[in-house]
Amino acid sequence: MTAPLKAPFKARAAAALADPVLKIAIDRTTGNAERKRAAALAAFPEYESARARGQAIKDHVTAHLGHYLELFERNATARGAQVHWASDDAQARAIVTRICLAADAKLVTRAKSMLGEEIGLPHALADAGIERVETDLAEHIIQLAGEAPSHIIWPAMHRTREQVAQLFKAGHQPPPAAEDPATMVQSARRVLREKFLSADIGISGANFLVADTGATCTVTNEGNAELTTTPPRIHIVTAGIEKLVPSTAHAFALLRLLVRSATGGEMTQYTTFHAGPKRPGDADGPEEMHIVLVDNGRTTMLGDEFREMLRCIRCGACMNHCVVYRQIGGHAYGGTYPGPMGSVLTPVLDGLAASRDLPHACTMNGRCAEVCPVGIPLPTLLRAWRRRSWREGLEPAPTRAGIGLWAQLARRPRLYRLATRIGLPVLRLFGRGGWISRLPLAGGWTDHRDLPRPAARSFMDEYRARQRPRQ
């Protein structure tokens, strides 16, 4: 029972916490992912060195982003692809829609791409009257459910098999014969196969843009990307400008990190480089290839304290290991990207005023930074958003007043001690059996956890009392 996306974060989080089925679904997938990643790293003693290298590759590209963009454009164009540039999501949507309408496309197949979600491609295609078919199995499930992805690797992880069976029963003709995952996957295979072969345009994202060959790289375990991009007359790629790598070898160095961090595998089943449209004599392939390079806030991040976020390779390890994500799941975050990486990116994409709750929904336990395969200091970046939110006056008045009062006290030791001397006995009045489980004005804290009943005297008073006899 997810709350509507427009609802405030706290309402969505509360709705998610009240849903026991969601909790089971999240635990199943993230728990599995955590175990498999740990096993994959145990079998890869060179991981730390590979991680340092991955981080250095991403930082190198970021430091020379202009050079690599132009090099990629030149090489992709030489392979016959048409390169388009979009400053924001609206421009990106307009470019893709224009290509679709110019080709008189009726049916578009799409291979999962978070960038496509980021720029709002699904709605744009619907508005243009074009039938869109999601081909990644999880995206197929959430398309039937009319939902957004709740995880960047497993977009349908919030759905149990019983719920998927209901969706397929209503959405597949004929419906699947049984409710086990294998039968349901077979049913989706049959339904989607017809779509692959009759689509006018195939749209994919890119895991890497390879500058020295001009190729875009997709990785999948299902094989849907190649079935999406090969049969139609036109292949469109939408990709963020941070996806560049200098060469194929650099892409492989990052792929070793991406796959282990995402699924605990060593290599995706299908790793494909797409270099331009069909060549003369080729047995199959699209006649046109378009690549849309999307900025959408990335050049701004390049110049501010969020530059390290441009390293992100979208593996999802941070959310799989996040204590908050594992309680509330992806939809509660409300943005395109959930979890710790999403809480850094959503304020960039949707504005801090609309998303200031996200950087606060973090315990600062540091797990996300520990598991990040390219060393993004996620808690530091989340703190940077909290600071900015304070600076820009976005924190609500009671918070500002409370913290302002505390700051006044904390800077005046005498006054501070006086306040604690008055406050402690009052707080102790609410204690029952060593714990405070209810406190006026602090329901946001005590509704979900108890506070230990404070000691009778403050630390400073206790300290003084103990020092006295020695004097």
Next chain:
Amino acid sequence: MTARDRILSAIRATLGPGKPPAQIAAEAAALLDAPDAARPRLAAPTLPEAFALKAAALGTSIDRIASLAEAPQAMARYLDAHGLPPRFAMQPAPELAALDWQGLAPHPGSAPDEPAALGLALHGIAETGSLVIHSGPDNPILLSFLPLHHVVLLREATLLPYLEDYAARLSAQAIPRNAILITGPSGTTDIEGSYVRGAHGPGFLHVILIADAG
């Protein structure tokens, strides 16, 4: 101002004019120095053994033959073992067409629900157990994705140790429209994390390793 100009000038405004391309290329190359420090060891001392171990771990079945001339018997064995008809899609490569297919009936091009297809890999990669295929006039990409059973011939002499060894062969001039690394049968964990084979691509991947270099 076009979006391209806006993006590139925003980058220049932040990063400055930029270093000479040759210097950037040298820095990029230096990032890949000493590759052994940042990649896993091979699973076995010889390339065929290492490849076979990795491939088998992903659910790929393996057969071995002495020379390409034995491919028809190996294919017949596989089709028999899985109760498949003798008709199958075959990559339109001259060296496959030249073989004596005896009782089998290979045909070019794959039907949407083709039971089985046979192709020839350009390389195998020992590090990951991956097969490399390139698109081209004699290799339709759909042949590797539409069938339920994908059978691939791989010469041991074409095995490469690491992903980097393959990358070194993919210059801008040498790259085909599609260069694909296939690592195990198609699979998904999208329903409750349970692994199911044959999501969209082949549910079965069978590699026939050819010992002979010829």
